[in-house]
Amino acid sequence: MEIRKKLTYQFIGIVAIILLFSMVAIYISFSKTRQEEFFDRLSSKAKLVAQMLIDIDEIDSELLKRIELNNPLSLPNEKIIIYDYQDEVIYTTDDENILSITNEIIDDVRLEEETQFKQGMYEIFGQFYTGQYDRIVVFAAATDIFGMNKIKRLRIILVIVFVLSLIIVYFSGRLFAVRALAPISQMVNQVNKIELANLGTRIDEGNGQDEIAHLAKTFNKMLERLEAAFKIQKNFIANASHELRTPLTVITGQLEVILMKARTNEEYKNALLLVLNDVKDLNALSNKLLMLAQTSTDRPQMNFVKIRIDDALWKAQQEINSRNKNYSININFGEGIDDENKLSVSGNDILIKTVFINLIDNACKYSLNHHVDVTLDSKDDQLVIHFTDKGIGIIEEELKMIFNPFYRSKNTISYSGHGIGLSLVENIVKLHKGTIQVVSALDKGTKFTIKLPICT
Numbered sequence: 224m225e226i227r228k229k230l231t232y233q234f235i236g237i238v239a240i241i242l243l244f245s246m247v248a249i250y251i252s253f254s255k256t257r258q259e260e261f262f263d264r265l266s267s268k269a270k271l272v273a274q275m276l277i278d279i280d281e282i283d284s285e286l287l288k289r290i291e292l293n294n295p296l297s298l299p300n301e302k303i304i305i306y307d308y309q310d311e312v313i314y315t316t317d318d319e320n321i322l323s324i325t326n327e328i329i330d331d332v333r334l335e336e337e338t339q340f341k342q343g344m345y346e347i348f349g350q351f352y353t354g355q356y357d358r359i360v361v362f363a364a365a366t367d368i369f370g371m372n373k374i375k376r377l378r379i380i381l382v383i384v385f386v387l388s389l390i391i392v393y394f395s396g397r398l399f400a401v402r403a404l405a406p407i408s409q410m411v412n413q414v415n416k417i418e419l420a421n422l423g424t425r426i427d428e429g430n431g432q433d434e435i436a437h438l439a440k441t442f443n444k445m446l447e448r449l450e451a452a453f454k455i456q457k458n459f460i461a462n463a464s465h466e467l468r469t470p471l472t473v474i475t476g477q478l479e480v481i482l483m484k485a486r487t488n489e490e491y492k493n494a495l496l497l498v499l500n501d502v503k504d505l506n507a508l509s510n511k512l513l514m515l516a517q518t519s520t521d522r523p524q525m526n527f528v529k530i531r532i533d534d535a536l537w538k539a540q541q542e543i544n545s546r547n548k549n550y551s552i553n554i555n556f557g558e559g560i561d562d563e564n565k566l567s568v569s570g571n572d573i574l575i576k577t578v579f580i581n582l583i584d585n586a587c588k589y590s591l592n593h594h595v596d597v598t599l600d601s602k603d604d605q606l607v608i609h610f611t612d613k614g615i616g617i618i619e620e621e622l623k624m625i626f627n628p629f630y631r632s633k634n635t636i637s638y639s640g641h642g643i644g645l646s647l648v649e650n651i652v653k654l655h656k657g658t659i660q661v662v663s664a665l666d667k668g669t670k671f672t673i674k675l676p677i678c679t
């Protein structure tokens with residue numbers, strides 16, 4: 224059900240309950256008052272008639288009947304019946320025997336002194352009256368035509384007021400709900416118009432104060448994040464195709480030049496070696512791109528087992544040295560490593576080795592002495608690994624950007640590279656629930672620090 228309808232119905236429900244309670248209260252109190260007043264009048268009447276009959280000697284039942292017949296103050300359909308101590312009727316105006324007064328009722332009156340009850344349309348008041356010599360029971364009965372008419376009218380008025388109020392509440396509630404929810408409908412319309420092509424559109428934030436404005440702001444923030452993510456994705460694809468196209472163009476050029484005329488075997492061999500190098504580079508690049516894509520999607524603990532960090536480090540050192548004989552890698556253990564159990568982490572050894580290769584490779588590549596100091600240490604249940612070089616360094620402003628895919632600092636134009644290694648390193652470290660930090664000074668050197676939780 225639409226919120227607009229739900230609000231309207233809830234509104235009607237609450238008002239109906241309140242109205243019903245107050246109307247029932249009014250009705251009950253009004254009819255109680257009417258009854259009390261009417262019984263009061265019957266009681267006065269009963270007392271008066273009894274007093275006249277008992278206390279005034281000159282008045283007997285015949286005279287009383289005649290007096291009462293012409294009494295203008297008589298109640299509508301008034302009937303009076305008086306019983307003596309032997310339950311004999313000594314006076315009655317109920318000639319048609321409409322009221323049925325049993326001996327039990329008479330006894331009841333004697334016991335209770337007075338009683339009141341209803342018989343059909345008649346309301347009856349019974350009173351035990353004791354004079355000097357007599358003990359009689361008087362019943363005064365009548366129908367409260369005027370009171371009942373008033374009650375009937377009140378009932379009709381209450382029903383009309385109830386129905387009218389509900390109709391008014393329904394329409395005003397609907398109007399109120401439509402007005403209250405209008406900004407949401409407006410927002411839905413605006414959101415419906417947002418597509419990939421116009422992701423830069425923002426929805427109206429209204430007065431900026433209420434909940435709707437808060438929702439609009441939250442939505443706009445989400446749009447901002449989405450737009451940024453799409454931009455990154457678009458840039459990534461553009462950069463990746465550029466990085467792949469460059470070596471392919473170089474390879475094509477080299478092959479075309481070779482094929483322009485007949486060459487000696489030596490020349491073919493040299494050319495093929497150059498092409499082979501470029502193909503290897505291309506292969507390494509596509510592997511890195513693939514790995515970057517794989518590690519970008521959050522797959523927590525994928526194939527993670529307990530691995531030894533020092534093993535991965537030795538393997539990385541070996542692999543780099545087999546490729547670059549002039550790189551010098553110095554591995555040290557800090558004082559925190561007092562137990563070989565502190566060298567284990569939960570992870571994937573190929574990924575961890577990739578991290579080490581990238582960091583060691585960078586450190587050697589970007590320093591004149593091609594030397595890196597690697598220190599393994601542990602602190603607070605964490606393995607801490609420092610990679611320190613005395614190379615070209617990175618300026619402060621670029622430090623936070625070097626982890627972005629394809630970003631390369633300005634001072635590395637003369638160095639080969641694609642700017643993917645560090646984003647891959649960051650992804651892998653995050654997958655292993657670790658952190659990476661970098662401090663650097665231009666022309667002095669750089670220190671990368673990785674922290675990984677120890678697996679016991």
Ligand code: ADP
Pocket residue numbers: 581585586587589612614615616617625630631632633635639640641642643644645646669
């Ligand atoms: P690549 O080395 O292929 O350019 P990376 O992602 O590994 O790509 O590194 C990104 C950038 O970070 C590098 O281009 C370089 O500018 C900077 N960088 C990384 N490591 C070092 C380092 N040890 N010394 C100086 N600059 C570094």
